[in-house]
Amino acid sequence: MFKKLVFLSLFLCHSAFAELPSIIDPVIPATPPGAQVAAGYLSLTNNSDSTLTIDGASSAVAKKVELHLSKVENDVAKMIKQDSVMVKAGETFEFKHGSYHLMLMGLENALKPGDVVDIILETSNGDILIEMPVKKMGMSKMKKKMDHKMDNNN
Template sequence: MLNMRTKAVWGLLALALSAGSVQAAEPEVTDARLSLLPGDSPGAGYFNITNTSDEPLTLVGAESAAFHMTEMHVSTTENDMARMESVEKVDVAPGESFAFAPKGYHLMFMHRAEPLEQGDEVDVLLHFENQPELPVTFTVVAPGSM
């Protein structure tokens, strides 16, 4: 009888430990591109992000050593007036995708820290609320290719 209880306790302990080591599903990022004008003009980062978990996902920012400043923005047109404004966060529901695309949401990369050319790869770290950071590699492209 004692042997059965001992096995049951060890079994429950093993189950509890394995449940604690399960990690949340990592967001999936595809088609990461950085549209870059010549000179020191700002660049725009576009990508698709999919929330592969069962929990809401909130993107709160990004950073890159290739730029001194990175912000999330959204471009809108109202009464034939184009405008761009800063965005604090972007929520992605479980199982859903969100597109950062021209004329919409994008990352704004400002003040280059190093020269960049088409075809270069730029490492970007995406920041989430209550989730580990996610490194993503963006490919530098010409604005006309968007």
């Protein structure tokens, strides 16, 4: 809790000097029992007028959090660790399925729907604390399908 407050205060200090990035739709799909890893997804908009870099991440629920890129090349799925990612001024960077993601490694426990995982993103503008809700996989897709069906009814 104390640790959390420290980060939160760091975050608030920074806000006085730089336009805060906006965090959109943070989510961690719930993990199968026994899984040692999880992926975190979100979009980050850099509202400042200079490039923002994300240099790393951490969380109390995992031994390590890395920035990873999933990529399919010649029908081979690969995961490549990224030292950092850059977000240009005014642009939005997406961590999403089949692309960049936060890779939580060495989970203490399975992450269940309803859990909220605190993740700290280390950026060139300071640390940012993000509360990431854990959701059952595919919820957004199911919603999309339902919306689509509703559109058809209209």
